[in-house]
Amino acid sequence: MPEITYREAIVAALQEEMRRDPRTLIMGEDIGPSGGPFKTCQGLYEEFGPARVRDTPISETGFVGAALGLALTGYRPIVEIMFADFLGVCFDQIVSGIAKHRLMSGGRTMVPLVIRAIGGAGLRFAAQHSQTAESWLLSVQGLKIVAASGPAEAYGMLRAAIRDNNPVLLLEHKALLSLKGEVATGSDAVEPLSGARVLREGTDATIVATLAMVGRSLAAAELLAKDGIAAEVIDLRVLRPMDTSAISESVRRTNILVTVEEQAKLGGWGAEVVAQVAADAFDELDAPPARLGLPEYPLPYSPPLEDAAIPSPEAIAATVKSLL
Amino acid sequence: MDLLVPKLSATMETATVLRWLKKPGERVRIGEPIVELETDKAALEVESPGEGTLAVVAAEGAVLPIGARLATIGGDTATSPAPTRVPASPLARKLAEMHGVDLARITGSGPHGRRRKRDVLGAAEVAVPPRAAPIPAAAPSARPLQGTEGGAVEPLSPMRRRIAEAVALSRRTIPAFALDRWVETRAITAARQALGPEIERASGIRLTLTDFLVQALADTLGAMPRLLGRFVEAEGGPARVTPASIDIGLVVATEDGMTIPKLRDLRGQSLRAIAALRQAAVQRARAGRLTAADAEPVSLTLSNLGAGGADRFEAIIEPGQSSIVAVGREHERVIARGGAIVVARGLILTVSVDHRVIDGRRGAEFLGLLAERIERGPWTAE
């Protein structure tokens, strides 16, 4: 199986789906001849032309709303949001328009669109350009939200999102763009978007994470293994609708639960996972579940401060140990 | 509210108050065992019907008829403070109940004295996966062989009295006959190796031969429900009562003799579930804490003397039951298989049945099915 980067996986997914379905098109800032500021659309303009690969002015409300109009009239638009923080700009179009349209119409319309938002901290972009935005839209009924933790996930989930007939917000992480991984490109079959996935098996604790925190959790599991502690690491993958059955099943075996998210704990998905698992597997918990996240203040710029704010593998391992 | 002497068996007429488990004035919770009673069948714990302060009426040693008042559970009184709930993780609570461990009597290694899984399992002397000591096999009695000099007379303890009465009653009233068969245990041994580790890892319980025998019995009884029928003298005359659920008594040796807790609802149960039931039953029996459910009648009991020195033995049917399965020690012997002489490992099962309700043909059919089930499996682990 070829090893490609997260970035290349996104390009491959876009290429394959745009070749497959002529109704797909992609819009965003600088994604045309420039291939996107993060090169996530490299080569698309050359292959598909300006009608299907459109550079937009800086107007998220305008082109995200336009994506809704395209979706309602038979097209399957993909929108790239350069920094997930900019979801704040087009928030209304998403929450009042895109997410609600189908239900308000009595199920008589379909909104097959994908919003790809590239976010995340760790690259010193400071407070206004470092959100993962996982929790910003978490409570919006009518929206699907997925988060890609690696190249295979970016590839598979993007293709599935494009084929999904519902609005999907796909969160990508800019610190993962150069991460390499094995990806089986080129097949016609695509797994539909579904729930959490166990990436590493273990018996002593369950760690749940998304995006860049998955890699850190796997590193934490390595550290714990040196002390004879076998941690099970689960990538949550699909935030909405959230299916924690695999996590509850894991906690029934390990009896210990830790969640790790790159955002504030207050209002984050970690609390939802804990609530669902506590309801499903209450009698199997041997310690109160713990959550790790960012501090309750906006992300600072200075490198030592930014690094301290993001949960490290050491911090994750220490939290697991404190529960055992 | 009042706590009255309950009717715990069909033949019971009186009960002796053996021991109060809570003190007068102590606060009791609903369902909490508060007194030990002895009936003609067994010693049992009786639970509080409500929440409140205990006021004892009947003294220890009192012999009372059914319905007599044992105690009253008073409403809230300002005098006794509410007892602090013992901190324990949900898992620890569940395991404590399963293994009959009193959370209040063990220490907790978690924060604020919270009882955790390892505290409960440690107290229950169960293997903590994966790196713990296995459950020690029942050690044979080390009593040296020597005669008693001087011929001392010691009255039989309540338990010994009870056993003496039961076996005599059985011999007097139940026309029993026995059937036996040698069964190979290699299928069980292989299954134990294949399935045991996973079950032990997941539940902390080590599978024993008894667990396999119980599953085999449950399946065979499921296939031949007639064997569950037992003889009763009903109003209209002699009758056969056949229960719907499959429950088995398990003989557990105790310091003073033996007691028979019950394994309930065994139809379709996995080895893992059976092991948990068996372990809990053994704990209850050894701790002397049988429940009212243990006093409910069953039709069949399993008596495994495999740890002892006998190849085979004929067990005595418990009064009120219709059969008992006796298990001798596992040993090697030379057998013929497919015309060739081989050395095989196995044990002898001896089934004794009440001829009033089970005749020879059925008994032999049952033993044949049971043997086949033991030798061929399949075993359901989860």
Place this chain on the structure above:
Amino acid sequence: MNLAQQPTTIGDNSAASLTDADRVALFRSMVRIREFEEQVQRSYLEGLVHGTTHLCQGQEAVAAGAAHAMRADDYVTFTYRGHGHCLARGMDMAAAFAELFGRASGICRGLGGSMHLTDIEKGLIGCFGIVGGGLPVAVGAGLAAQLNGRGQISTTFFGDGAVNIGAFHEAMNLAQVWGLPVLFICENNLYGEFTRINHTTPFENLARRAGGYAMQAVMVDGNDVEAVFAAVSSAAARGRAGGGPTFIECKTYRHRGHSRTDPAKYRDPAEVESWLKRDPLVVYPAQLAERGMLAPADAERIVAETRSAVKDATDRAAAGAWPQASADLTPYMFV
């Protein structure tokens, strides 16, 4: 650009292409809207319509005139004051009433309500409750029209209040930059909710806003149904031919308050009086009668027939079953 308050058109005067039958149809369309809105008002007082509703009496000429200039395969977006546009495009009245009454037989199964009437088969792709929210969506539909290459246009109706919100700016800019066949039809009734336009906007001739985008703009008397028809026809023709978007300001007035609960006491009675004299449902039949195109008796018959149809639709809607409270609505959310 002509800033005088006179109707102007681009290209030929398409009003000349109206037949007598067209004119009667325009009148009938306006009557239908008026009678529907009057009934909604009565139904609201009877407790059949819930929450709030936004009525467009006085503005019928814009809806009727514009709809008549469009094709069946054109796309339309509009606001919460959208009953008129839905009816002008042929939405079934009983289904519309049932939706306002919250019944399962409503056009949106009772899930949307007055502010969200949608009928995608009639090109009514969405009704947006957030001011300006529909404009970017209309731009997307305009892009679809351009990509389809069949000469469709995308029309979006909005009020004067929408020209100050961000979505308006972004949509206008996008439409012009991409040269999309979008008609931005502004129903300027001089009031954004309860506040008069002179307090919120630097000028009253909103067509001027289009200049900021180098976009073609027209101002018309929004109460003159034939002028509206002509302006929309021309702009549509231009868009279909690849000539880009047009901003059409329709000067008009609403007879009632902003929403059902608003008695509109913030308006100058003299202003209200002068606009009521220009009521299209009074002015147009008088003009048609004068030109011998529709006898007053026929006009009255049309009104009576419409009233009867409205009553019948109302009765059918009111007899409609309620949706089940225990039903799982997930299938109406996700495909």
